[in-house]
Amino acid sequence: MTTPAQRVKSVAVPDTKLHWEDFERGAVAVYGPRLVTREEIVAFAAEFDPQPMHLDEAAGAATLLGGLAASGWHSCSLLMRMICDGFVLNSTSMGAPGIDEVKWLKPLRPGTNVRVRATVLDVRESRSRPELGLVKFHFEMLDDAGAILTALATTLMFGRRSPGARS
Amino acid sequence: MTTPAQRVKSVAVPDTKLHWEDFERGAVAVYGPRLVTREEIVAFAAEFDPQPMHLDEAAGAATLLGGLAASGWHSCSLLMRMICDGFVLNSTSMGAPGIDEVKWLKPLRPGTNVRVRATVLDVRESRSRPELGLVKFHFEMLDDAGAILTALATTLMFGRRSPGARS
Numbered sequence: 099m100t101t102p103a104q105r106v107k108s109v110a111v112p113d114t115k116l117h118w119e120d121f122e123r124g125a126v127a128v129y130g131p132r133l134v135t136r137e138e139i140v141a142f143a144a145e146f147d148p149q150p151m152h153l154d155e156a157a158g159a160a161t162l163l164g165g166l167a168a169s170g171w172h173s174c175s176l177l178m179r180m181i182c183d184g185f186v187l188n189s190t191s192m193g194a195p196g197i198d199e200v201k202w203l204k205p206l207r208p209g210t211n212v213r214v215r216a217t218v219l220d221v222r223e224s225r226s227r228p229e230l231g232l233v234k235f236h237f238e239m240l241d242d243a244g245a246i247l248t249a250l251a252t253t254l255m256f257g258r259r260s261p262g263a264r265s
Numbered sequence: 266m267t268t269p270a271q272r273v274k275s276v277a278v279p280d281t282k283l284h285w286e287d288f289e290r291g292a293v294a295v296y297g298p299r300l301v302t303r304e305e306i307v308a309f310a311a312e313f314d315p316q317p318m319h320l321d322e323a324a325g326a327a328t329l330l331g332g333l334a335a336s337g338w339h340s341c342s343l344l345m346r347m348i349c350d351g352f353v354l355n356s357t358s359m360g361a362p363g364i365d366e367v368k369w370l371k372p373l374r375p376g377t378n379v380r381v382r383a384t385v386l387d388v389r390e391s392r393s394r395p396e397l398g399l400v401k402f403h404f405e406m407l408d409d410a411g412a413i414l415t416a417l418a419t420t421l422m423f424g425r426r427s428p429g430a431r432s
Contacts, residue, residue, distance in 0.1 A: 142342075145342075145346070146342040146343070146345055146346045147342070147345045147346065147349060148346075148349055148354065149349065149353065149354065149358070149360070151360070161359055161360070162359050162360065162422070163360070169345070170360070170361065170363075170364075171338065171341055171342045171345050174338055174341070175309075175312075175313040175314070175338045175342065176313070178313050178314045178336070178338050179312070179313045179314065179315075182314060182315055182316065186316065187315065187316065191316070192328055192329050193316065193318070193328070193329065193330070193337070193369075194337065194369070195368065195369060196337075196366065196367045196368040196369050197337075197364065197366065197367040198366060199363065199364065199365060199366065200363045200364040200367070201362065201363040202360075202361070202362060202363050255329070
């Protein structure tokens with residue numbers, strides 16, 4: 099019988115991919131820019147979050163958002179795509195068990211060029227899975243002026259070059 | 266000069282819409298079912314989270330997910346759509362400032378009929394905005410067997426029938 103670790107290790111992973119050992123506490127990287135268009139904001143909202151403030155300028159203007167703005171879930175999904183392209187797809191990432199917290203601080207407007215800033219908050223071994231290591235990140239989506247629109251913290255699991263000890 | 270509250274109140278809101286006063290601590294509602302297809306899982310992943318385990322069965326089988334599964338952000342977005350159809354679009358909701366926590370407990374597989382269970386955890390006034398009230402929810406996405414796939418807690422802001430006192 100194989101453990102998940104053995105199954106994973108049986109797949110050849112290029113050593114050039116980012117492993118757990120390659121992440122360092124305090125490291126910061128910025129990805130993007132990516133232009134967010136009105137069309138994609140409305141398309142996402144129509145499918146997943148059809149509240150008026152995500153579909154229509156006039157409706158948005160009558161709300162706390164003060165105008166058309168992207169669904170918060172759209173912001174999170176765009177952030178995910180930007181970190182995928184930025185480093186996740188070139189890593190041994192095995193995903194995340196969840197998100198610690200999401201803050202939607204400012205509206206994401208059509209025509210914004212967004213960037214994502216990734217900060218490594220913590221790096222630690224996995225107690226239950228010695229073949230994995232954990233990296234806690236703080237991700238921030240920034241607008242053209244550097245204001246933080248969305249912030250979230252999550253812990254990603256990465257494959258290790260050298261498995262640790264099972265505790 | 267108008268405050269956001271005055272601007273919002275100037276828009277006619279049908280009294281049949283759910284207002285803050287209509288939510289009661291401990292109330293539970295279930296929405297759905299909704300069939301989640303392989304096609305939509307792959308389409309979402311291709312756009313927002315193109316990690317192999319969200320795109321391809323064989324790649325998924327080699328990971329902790331043990332097979333093709335939806336992006337966690339797709340699960341959240343589907344949950345949002347289901348609560349929009351369930352009650353949010355028929356309410357005075359003004360959105361949420363963020364999410365307290367998201368837990369991706371089990372993979373969302375193609376062919377699953379999902380439901381969303383909404384539980385009201387807390388109902389309170391807004392101190393800073395007397396025209397609004399706050400409702401804290403626990404939302405759970407359930408599979409056909411009732412297992413919890415995704416759980417998240419968030420606080421939605423709703424318009425009130427009778428504004429409270431500004432503190």
